Structures are given as structure tokens and as C-alpha cells.
Amino acid sequence: MRGRPNLYTSYEDEQKILPTVTQRVTMGAFLLATVTVPFSVVPGLRFLGTPGWLQILNVMLVFLVAALGLNILIGFAGQVSLGHAFFMAVGAYTAAVLAGSPTQALWGLELPLWFALPIAGLAAAAVGIVVAPTAVRVRGLYLAIVTLGLVFIGAHIFRNWNQVTGVPELGRDWGPLQLALWDIDGPALRFDKDGDWFGVFVSAEGKTFLFMLVVAVGFVVLSKNLARSRLGRSFAAIRDRDIAAEVMGVSEVKAKTQAFAISSFYAGVGGALYATVVGALQPEIWNLFLSVEFVAIILIGGAGTTAGVVLGAIFVQTLPRIVENTTAFLEVQVETQGWFAPIADLIIRTDGADLGIVSTVNNGPGLSVAQANGLLFGLFIVLFLIFEPLGLYGVWLRIRNYWKGWPFTY
Amino acid sequence: MTAVAPQAETEGHLVEFDSVKLSFKGVVAVNQVSFHVDSGELFSIIGPNGAGKTSIFNCLSGLYKPQEGDIRWRGESILKLKPFQIAELGMGRTFQNIELFEHMTVLENLMTGRHIRMKGGVLANLVFAGKTKTEEIENRAKVEDIIDFLEIERWRKFPVGMMPYGMQKRVELGRALAMEPDLLLLDEPVAGMNLEETEDMARFILDIREELGITMILVEHDMALVMDIADRVMVLDFGQKIADGTPAEVQKNPDVIRAYLGEEFASDDLKEVERELEGDAIEAAEGS
Numbered sequence: 001m002r003g004r005p006n007l008y009t010s011y012e013d014e015q016k017i018l019p020t021v022t023q024r025v026t027m028g029a030f031l032l033a034t035v036t037v038p039f040s041v042v043p044g045l046r047f048l049g050t051p052g053w054l055q056i057l058n059v060m061l062v063f064l065v066a067a068l069g070l071n072i073l074i075g076f077a078g079q080v081s082l083g084h085a086f087f088m089a090v091g092a093y094t095a096a097v098l099a100g101s102p103t104q105a106l107w108g109l110e111l112p113l114w115f116a117l118p119i120a121g122l123a124a125a126a127v128g129i130v131v132a133p134t135a136v137r138v139r140g141l142y143l144a145i146v147t148l149g150l151v152f153i154g155a156h157i158f159r160n161w162n163q164v165t166g167v168p169e170l171g172r173d174w175g176p177l178q179l180a181l182w183d184i185d186g187p188a189l190r191f192d193k194d195g196d197w198f199g200v201f202v203s204a205e206g207k208t209f210l211f212m213l214v215v216a217v218g219f220v221v222l223s224k225n226l227a228r229s230r231l232g233r234s235f236a237a238i239r240d241r242d243i244a245a246e247v248m249g250v251s252e253v254k255a256k257t258q259a260f261a262i263s264s265f266y267a268g269v270g271g272a273l274y275a276t277v278v279g280a281l282q283p284e285i286w287n288l289f290l291s292v293e294f295v296a297i298i299l300i301g302g303a304g305t306t307a308g309v310v311l312g313a314i315f316v317q318t319l320p321r322i323v324e325n326t327t328a329f330l331e332v333q334v335e336t337q338g339w340f341a342p343i344a345d346l347i348i349r350t351d352g353a354d355l356g357i358v359s360t361v362n363n364g365p366g367l368s369v370a371q372a373n374g375l376l377f378g379l380f381i382v383l384f385l386i387f388e389p390l391g392l393y394g395v396w397l398r399i400r401n402y403w404k405g406w407p408f409t410y
Numbered sequence: 411m412t413a414v415a416p417q418a419e420t421e422g423h424l425v426e427f428d429s430v431k432l433s434f435k436g437v438v439a440v441n442q443v444s445f446h447v448d449s450g451e452l453f454s455i456i457g458p459n460g461a462g463k464t465s466i467f468n469c470l471s472g473l474y475k476p477q478e479g480d481i482r483w484r485g486e487s488i489l490k491l492k493p494f495q496i497a498e499l500g501m502g503r504t505f506q507n508i509e510l511f512e513h514m515t516v517l518e519n520l521m522t523g524r525h526i527r528m529k530g531g532v533l534a535n536l537v538f539a540g541k542t543k544t545e546e547i548e549n550r551a552k553v554e555d556i557i558d559f560l561e562i563e564r565w566r567k568f569p570v571g572m573m574p575y576g577m578q579k580r581v582e583l584g585r586a587l588a589m590e591p592d593l594l595l596l597d598e599p600v601a602g603m604n605l606e607e608t609e610d611m612a613r614f615i616l617d618i619r620e621e622l623g624i625t626m627i628l629v630e631h632d633m634a635l636v637m638d639i640a641d642r643v644m645v646l647d648f649g650q651k652i653a654d655g656t657p658a659e660v661q662k663n664p665d666v667i668r669a670y671l672g673e674e675f676a677s678d679d680l681k682e683v684e685r686e687l688e689g690d691a692i693e694a695a696e697g698s
């Protein structure tokens with residue numbers, strides 16, 4: 001078997017998520033390297049162990065969970081939704097009320113997180129089930145517009161339901177990331193405080209990272225399972241040919257409802273984790289831009305593939321970092337008249353008289369750094385849609401196939 | 411409709427089409443058509459383009475809802491059922507214009523055909539625990555039998571959208587077979603195929619009947635094929651049934667010849683046309 005990597009001796013071997021030994025070893029090594037990130041042991045990856053980077057990675061993992069959910073809806077079932085931010089908010093506020101601390105103005109039941117998190121997912125799934133029948137009536141872009149409506153309805157509710165969401169523009173705190181058995185003061189596995197684990201110091205961010213890693217891997221596996229079983233196939237059938245799917249015995253209503261429910265469950269848990277990892281969130285953040293960010297992850301990564309979503313989440317979460325660092329670098333170049341100063345001058349604008357496109361001063365003319373970010377997202381989405389519909393996953397496939405055939409490339 | 415068919419007549423009929431009328435904004439696609447198919451039969455519907463053959467299939471699979479008449483499955487009306495419920499009863503079909511799930515592989519397409527024969531729900535599939543695992547393996551084995559039967563082993567992992575037309579037609583037949591249907595509707599299975607592909611398909615249809623014992627309704631344009639393999643034939647023209655009977659009976663019917671070849675042939679050239687048709691039939695028989 002080792003000599004012929006594509007020869008399977010049983011259907012059981014073939015249905016595995018990682019069918020070959022090489023794949024299992026590679027994935028094992030990758031996971032091992034990831035687990036050691038908070039401890040800064042792998043050369044070249046040490047910088048990721050700093051609290052600043054860990055926090056970025058944590059948010060990346062949260063986004064991964066939510067994006068996997070949207071991928072089930074868009075990539076597997078072909079239902080374009082712009083309402084993902086809304087479902088995330090439903091999960092986030094369910095968790096806030098269940099696990100958060102009460103004040104005079106806020107509701108909070110201080111229940112443990114292990115309880116609040118799944119309920120957050122289920123609450124979002126329930127809302128998803130309510131919305132699903134609409135997807136049977138309206139299709140394609142119309143569905144995108146209808147689900148966009150959810151975001152606006154949500155914005156209104158979250159702005160006004162202050163016992164749940166907190167004050168506008170300030171928001172509220174979420175319960176801490178800890179797995180207390182029942183009583184918050186009782187024995188707990190805390191992920192929100194620095195401290196020793198088995199004699200090894202781990203920062204709060206590091207602990208959060210490990211927790212998030214376990215959750216994210218879990219959700220990746222669930223998504224993979226879906227893709228290789230009856231349900232996942234019924235979603236794809238509805239996506240490719242809804243009429244033929246019905247004639248093959250797949251109920252369109254049922255499949256779409258299931259897709260919305262599962263996708264919203266992911267969104268709900270993702271939303272609850274987002275709020276918990278970040279600590280506090282304003283009610284305004286569950287907006288269209290957040291939804292679009294998830295669509296970007298899926299399109300850039302490659303709709304329909306779980307691996308693509310992972311790549312997309314990494315890309316979309318690191319792009320702002322890259323843009324930020326690049327502008328900072330270019331700014332320094334301009335100021336110090338370094339080697340890249342001529343190019344830097346063209347790109348950034350440090351004062352009103354300058355020519356650059358991106359403005360680094362507040363409220364300066366031209367684009368802000370954030371706008372430049374948005375523009376780049378848009379650009380990448382368009383480029384991938386035109387040149388590589390399979391997204392980053394497709395790029396990776398090309399590279400792999402290139403090396404597979406090497407040196408006999410054709 | 412109101413007149414209840416005598417019990418003896420209803421009994422044994424797998425499917426009954428009872429005075430069905432279907433129209434689209436003035437266009438009468440199916441006009442008062444009645445027929446029935448018994449278990450084990452290979453029933454064929456022929457007629458020129460636009461005669462209403464595909465519309466009849468769409469009524470049977472629940473995609474179109476006729477304005478008049480009734481459609482019964484083992485004696486019970488299926489007019490109110492959704493297409494997926496009719497599929498669950500045991501009706502499988504292929505389409506005139508291929509309707510495969512083009513982003514899926516051959517295997518996945520065929521496994522989707524197994525949908526009604528599998529049980530796995532949301533939780534079981536997400537966790538992919540023991541039950542789902544065994545179910546997947548068992549159904550995979552069934553699908554492999556079909557892959558063997560249709561001789562498409564080497565296409566197994568191919569995305570169907572990238573396969574040649576003739577092969578896609580074969581996969582679509584496979585997907586319908588994977589449902590293990592009691593009744594199989596084939597809508598022009600050899601349309602657009604070359605001679606070799608047509609002969610292969612004819613062989614598969616005969617094998618399905620002989621080895622798998624599946625009842626079939628075959629819609630075809632290709633008279634020769636139908637005359638060769640069908641037990642009974644119904645001829646449609648402009649939504650109306652103009653003849654039915656054994657292939658030999660239908661071939662002699664002047665209305666049929668008129669519908670197929672135009673008014674001028676009807677009287678004088680009848681004998682010649684008949685010979686031509688028989689010749690075709692013999693050709694096809696020799697081919698298979």
C-alpha cells in the first residue's frame with residue numbers, strides 16, 4: 001500500500017478524512033507545530049507566541065469556526081447568505097445573557113461557558129430554521145438581499161435592546177473564557193488568566209489559543225464529516241441541480257433547512273466565542289461588513305472545500321496585518337528617505353500636499369488604511385473569481401500537482 | 411376522476427395515467443392521455459418533438475401538476491405528492507438534457523442516488539460515528555455494483571461535468587439505478603449518441619430488464635430502438651395519444667405513419683415506410 005499511494009484496499013480506508021499515511025503524518029506534524037505556538041519552540045514560528053500575535057491567531061480561529069459554517073451554506077448547499085453576522089450576533093448575545101454577569105442595566109445569568117456555548121449555537125440554529133423556508137422561495141441574489149435584511153433588522157434590535165447588548169457604541173462584557181463545572185467560583189479551568197499548567201507557564205492568550213484550537217479542529221472535523229456523508233451530498237445536490245435532486249428523493253425544503261440550521265449553529269458558536277475571546281463588543285459590529293468578510297474568506301479560500309476555508313481565514317485575518325505593517329514600513333521609508341522612498345511616496349500620503357493613494361494621517365485626503373484594506377479585499381475577491389474559482393485551495397492544488405509531476409511537467 | 415375503476419383492472423398496475431390533461435397558458439402539452447404500466451413491462455412512449463413525452467414524465471415525477479385526470483401508483487393517487495416523495499415510493503428517472511450534479515464525482519452522484527435508501531440524519535452524519543460509517547460502506551458497495559454493471563470503473567473519481575456526453579448519460583442512468591427503483595423512467599437515453607454508444611445503451615436497457623427486473627418507461631425518438639426492445643408502445647402527437655399496442659401493431663397504424671412522416675406518405679407509400687421501419691429495427695437488433 002505504501003508503494004501505491006492511491007490504492008485503497010477497502011471502502012473504509014477510502015472514506016477516511018486523511019486516507020493516506022503521508023497525509024496523516026503531515027497533518028500530525030502540522031497540528032503538533034500549531035499546539036506548540038504559545039510556547040514559542042518551533043524556530044521561525046517563535047514570534048507567533050507573543051500575546052499580540054496570539055490574540056490575532058485567536059480571532060483567526062474564531063473566524064475559522066464561523067466561516068466553516070458559512071461555507072456549509074454557500075459552498076456545500078449553494079445558498080448565498082449575507083446574514084451570517086446576524087446569526088453570529090444571536091449566538092453572541094445568547095452566550096452573553098447566559099454566561100455574563102448581571103448589572104443593574106444588564107441581564108446575565110453567570111452560567112458556565114460549557115453550557116452557554118452550545119446553547120448559543122442552538123439558539124442561532126433555531127433562528128436559522130425559521131429563516132430557511134425563505135430560501136426555498138427566493139433564490140440566488142434575491143436570497144442574498146433577503147438575508148441582508150436580517151442584518152439590518154438585527155442592527156435595529158441590538159441598538160435598542162440594551163439589557164442584552166449594552167449601551168450603543170460601548171456594548172457589554174461577556175463571561176470569561178473558563179470552564180467552571182457549574183459555580184463560577186468553584187473549580188474551573190480558566191483560559192482568561194496567565195498561569196502555570198503542569199508547571200509550564202502559559203499566558204492567558206496562549207491558553208485561549210489552545211482552547212480555540214481544540215474547538216476549531218473539532219468544527220473542521222464535523223464539517224469534513226458532513227462533506228463525506230449523506231447530508232453533505234444532499235446539500236451539494238440541491239446546489240448543483242435542485243430539480244434533479246428532488247427527483248432523486250432529496251427534499252429541497254429539508255436540505256435547505258438543515259443547511260441553514262447547521263450553518264447558523266457554527267455562526268452562533270463562532271459569535272459567542274468571538275465576543276468571549278475579544279472580551280467586549282459594541283452592538284454595531286454585527287454589520288454587513290462582517291458578513292462580507294466571511295464571504296471573502298470563502299471566496300478567496302475556495303468555496304466548498306474545508307481546506308480552502310482554513311486558508312481563507314488565515315489570509316483574510318493576516319491581510320490587515322500585512323497592510324498595516326507595509327504602510328508603517330513605507331511611512332518610515334518616506335520619512336527617512338530610504339531605498340524604497342520613491343515607490344513609497346507614490347503609495348502613501350503623509351500630508352495634504354503629497355500624491356499617494358493611501359493616507360496615513362487621520363482624516364487626510366485619499367484612502368484611509370482601513371479603506372485600503374477593504375479595497376484590497378474586494379480586489380482579491382474579484383481576482384480569484386476571475387482567475388481561480390477554486391480560490392487559494394485551487395492555487396495549492398496547482399502547486400501540489402506541479403510537484404507531483406515534477407520533473408515531468410506538462 | 412369520479413368514475414372508480416373496477417378493482418380487477420386496477421390490480422397489478424404499477425402506474426396508471428388516467429385521462430390526464432396538462433396545459434401551459436393555452437398550449438395543451440398532454441391532452442386526455444391514459445395508459446398504464448404493469449410490473450416487469452418495458453413500456454415505450456414515442457412521438458415527434460413537442461408531442462408531450464417529457465411532460466408526461468414530469469407529471470409522473472411530480473414536477474408538473476396536471477389540471478385534469480389522475481395519476482396512480484399501485485392504485486393510489488400521487489397527484490398531491492412532492493417529487494421527493496414520489497422518488498421515495500420507488501420511481502427513478504433520467505432526463506432528456508443531462509441533469510447530473512456536475513461538481514460531484516461519479517461516485518458522489520451515484521451515492522446521492524442512494525439518498526432514499528439511507529437514513530443518516532444531521533447528528534449522525536456530523537459525528538460520522540459507527541452507524542453512519544457502516545451505512546456509507548454498505549451503500550458504497552451497492553454503488554460499486556452499478557459501476558461494474560455500467561462499466562464506468564475508470565471514471566469513478568471524475569467530476570461528471572468534465573466527462574464526455576455519452577458517459578454522462580451512462581452516469582445518469584447509474585444514478586437512477588442506485589435508487590433501486592421499482593419504475594425507471596428513461597427520457598431519450600440515446601439522444602445525441604453515436605451508433606456505438608447507442609448500442610451500449612440498448613444493451614444496458616435490456617440488461618436492466620433481464621438481470622435487475624426493473625419496470626421501465628422508455629421515451630424515445632429513435633423508432634428503431636423502441637420497436638426492437640419495447641413490450642408495448644404508445645404513440646403521441648400534439649399531446650394526444652394516437653395509438654398504442656405492441657410494436658408490430660403500432661407500426662401498421664396509418665395514424666402513426668402520418669404523424670411521423672407527414673400526410674403525403676399516409677396512403678401510397680405506407681408499405682414502403684413500413685419496410686423502412688422494419689429494416690431499422692433489424693439493424694438495431696443486429697447491433698445489440
Ligand SMILES: Nc1ncnc2c1ncn2[C@@H]1O[C@H](COP(=O)(O)OP(=O)(O)O)[C@@H](O)[C@H]1O
Nearest residue numbers: 434437438439458459460461462463464465466
Ligand atoms: N414548462 C413548460 N412551459 C411551457 N410550455 C411547456 C413546458 N414544458 C413543455 N411545454 C410545452 O409542451 C409541449 C410538449 O413538450 P414536451 O413534453 O417537452 O415534448 P417532447 O418531450 O415530446 O418533445 C411543447 O409544446 C412544449 O413547448
Ligand SMILES: [Mg+2]
Nearest residue numbers: 463464465506
Ligand atoms: Mg422531450
